[in-house]
Amino acid sequence: MNVGNTTKVTEILLLGFKHFEKFKGLIFVLLLLIYCVAVCINLLIIILVSSSKSLHSPMYFFLSQLSLSDILLTTDIIPNALVSVINNGSTMSLTSCIAQFYVFGGSESSECFILTIMAYDRYVAICYPLRYSSIMSFPTCLNSVLCSWLLSFIFILVTTLMISTLEFCGPNVIDHFFCDFGPIIELSCSETSAVQIEVVLLSIPVMVFPLIIIILSYGCIVTAILRLSSNIDRWKSFSTCSSHLTIVCIFYGTLIMIYILPPKGLSLSISKVISVLYTMVTPMLNPLIYSLKNKDIKHAVKHFAHVLAHRPL
Template sequence: MHETNVTIVTMIHLLGFQSPQSISFLLFFLFFIIYCMTLCGNLLIITLVSYSKNLHSPMYIFLTQLAVSDILLATDILPNMVHAVLVKVKRISITDCITQFYFFSVSETSECLLLTLMCYDRYLAICKPLHYSSIVNSHICLKMIIVTWMLSISLVSIQILTIATLHFCRSSIIDHFFCDLAPLLELSCSDTTLVQLEVTLLSVFLVVIPFLIIIISYVYIIVTILRIPSVTGRQKAFSTCSSHLSVLSLYYGSLVCAYLVPTRKQSWNISKFLSLLYTVVTPLMNPIIYSLRNKELKLAFEQIINDFYKINLNVF
């Protein structure tokens, strides 16, 4: 069937939140401050782990990669969002839109895999402490991180190459604050069956299976903790994974809420709000959760401050 008189869309209009002019500047400063806090918080995590030798363990090395993933996600989403708040309708080319979705997908995929690795690390540390150092060392940890990023980049690239072959002609308007998959496919006048099949397979491999691994691991972790005879021992064991459990709850909770809500037109405002949870709130909260609930990170921060003062005193 030949398509005639079809106008191929090359530019997309992102509607964003369509806020009243009276609160546009308030939203601008709010998102700008959130972006700055997200960058500072995650860069602080990376700096602390890199600076303190006491934090050169697999758990904290995985944490730095999680911070890198959060920085990538925040930088991909928030600057465009801040701009869209001011101009009301953000114009973006199809190529830039697909590129934004690519980096969004890479960051989300890597986060799922990294959280799974961190869960496996906690499982070994609590359930198999005698074998921990032999199973997870710095060399194996580095290999895991490389494989995680390579898997994220390569598998998402397959999906993006398929999306790039689509023709977009139905509309030039996306009622969202970033180029997510569902609103992007709604613009396509091509057959999207292959894309949807790839998304389903990748979701099973990169989201569902890691989530099941996390659930099973934490069942074993909780059972092991409950078997510890002393209350102090149970509290100490649980404290080593409480921050990770909080981050997991925030991340997967927001994803489940966002994608269980129907994406009909009348629910787009709710969908956009829920999308804020895993695109904006999660990268902001991750370093806060780990910083507030981790004594070793606090000690590393105090060490950096003390060393900084000592250097200044020596200079003057």
């Protein structure tokens, strides 16, 4: 593309939910409610895990890290989305747009790694229960989580730096409610094939390998559960994995729909709805799914509420 007479873009216009203008009030209330619930519940999980001795185990430690990732994701996306609903669109600098993508990509990548570690944790707990404490020691858990966060933001930093080297010379309109990779690339007037190839290659260690590990872990878990002679033991073993498996299916299901299925097969409105699912609804559902049938968390919540109720003013 000839960019000799074009103006360099410094500001991005996000159209947000402009096509749903008739439901403007309802969308704003729903997004605000989702954000408040997601932040409060995930923050509660982090507080409970850090303060309750009954939740000082690898599984809940990983759950608190998942909650931290969800808070980061929703805070990165929803506030600006609320602004776009009120103003029928929102503007941000190109730098802010790329920064939003960086935080979004880092939090999503960290969730991929954390879910993988949680799958391995369930695998060890069911297949090697006698060695669980030695294998999943606190230093091991801490190091695995630190590596997850570090690798996530290093991988996405590579993509972000490559995006920042591109030329953006118009148009400056993104028909979305946040700065995702695809919409940003579409605005560039530079050659983007190198960036796209790099993203595909990085998706292998960030998404594909973790998903393979999760599938293999659950294959071993199912085999171990089927070997149990008692139906009660089978159900107890499966129930410890059901919450995590549900979250994995929702998380990867929405990612596959939005990033792997052919874009032409999805309308813009449907793509936005799916994006809402994995950037807003899923972070709200994750702690709820883990909490609804978890006796330890329910007990910790009751104890926490009791302490607050009897705390002297």
